[in-house]
Amino acid sequence: GAVVSQHPSWVICKSGTSVKIECRSLDFQATTMFWYRQFPKQSLMLMATSNEGSKATYEQGVEKDKFLINHASLTLSTLTVTSAHPEDSSFYICSARASGASGRIPPRTDTQYFGPGTRLTVL
Amino acid sequence: KNQVEQSPQSLIILEGKNCTLQCNYTVSPFSNLRWYKQDTGRGPVSLTIMTFSENTKSNGRYTATLDADTKQSSLHITASQLSDSASYICVVTVNTGFQKLVFGTGTRLLVSP
Numbered sequence: 001g002a003v004v005s006q007h008p009s010w011v012i013c014k015s016g017t018s019v020k021i022e023c024r025s026l027d028f029q030a031t032t033m034f035w036y037r038q039f040p041k042q043s044l045m046l047m048a049t050s051n052e053g054s055k056a057t058y059e060q061g062v063e064k065d066k067f068l069i070n071h072a073s074l075t076l077s078t079l080t081v082t083s084a085h086p087e088d089s090s091f092y093i094c095s096a097r098a099s100g101a102s103g104r105i106p107p108r109t110d111t112q113y114f115g116p117g118t119r120l121t122v123l
Numbered sequence: 124k125n126q127v128e129q130s131p132q133s134l135i136i137l138e139g140k141n142c143t144l145q146c147n148y149t150v151s152p153f154s155n156l157r158w159y160k161q162d163t164g165r166g167p168v169s170l171t172i173m174t175f176s177e178n179t180k181s182n183g184r185y186t187a188t189l190d191a192d193t194k195q196s197s198l199h200i201t202a203s204q205l206s207d208s209a210s211y212i213c214v215v216t217v218n219t220g221f222q223k224l225v226f227g228t229g230t231r232l233l234v235s236p
Contacts, residue, residue, distance in 0.1 A: 004166075006166075041231075042228070043212060043226040043227060043228045043229055044167070044212075044226050045226075046223075046224070091164070093166045093167075095166075097222070110154070110155070110216070110222060111169070111172070112222075112224060113169075114159075114166035114167045114168070115166050116165050116166045117164065117165060117166045119164065
């Protein structure tokens with residue numbers, strides 16, 4: 001249990017267009033989902049934390065109007081990169097933390113389960 | 124400032140050999156420490172998790188240790204395989220309401236045939 005998927009796994013887009021990335025918890029309900037960005041040979045950098053039904057909390061330096069996050073259900077969060085530019089090219093990874101409502105372990109409620117990532121290339 | 128430092132930055136070993144990766148952290152308040160394996164172009168996969176009271180945790184050929192007094196952890200890989208080639212990331216959870224993660228920069232391991 002505790003599988004997180006992302007779609008698409010990779011995307012290439014033109015500069016100025018918007019791209020939506022989906023993050024789904026497949027077999028558990030996720031109260032909280034996280035979005036990270038990772039540049040080559042660097043560690044994951046937290047972009048924002050989203051709780052189902054409320055506005056996302058963005059880390060310092062992350063533009064909330066550029067990276068739109070929607071967490072409309074307990075199993076789905078989306079990240080939309082608006083007006084993408086080449087410097088937005090990166091590896092975007094989401095993670096999900098279980099609500100614990102199922103009572104099953106896994107998933108642990110103190111653990112973030114990571115998706116496989118989405119490679120974004122902006123031309 | 125909450126920080127996690129890892130060493131070495133990169134490592135090359137021969138298949139079948141053992142290796143040990145190091146992690147030093149200054150995170151407070153401490154909740155737990157995890158080691159993740161991240162294959163190139165993939166998301167991190169958890170290998171081990173240790174809380175404050177745990178000194179060692181094994182997962183197959185991976186053994187992690189934790190010294191909460193010195194704030195150090197290690198990941199020992201036994202009888203390395205080519206598939207062990209990946210980045211290994213030490214992640215410490217800050218014991219706050221949001222359970223914020225502090226990531227190390229990782230150790231890139233290459234297992235050579």
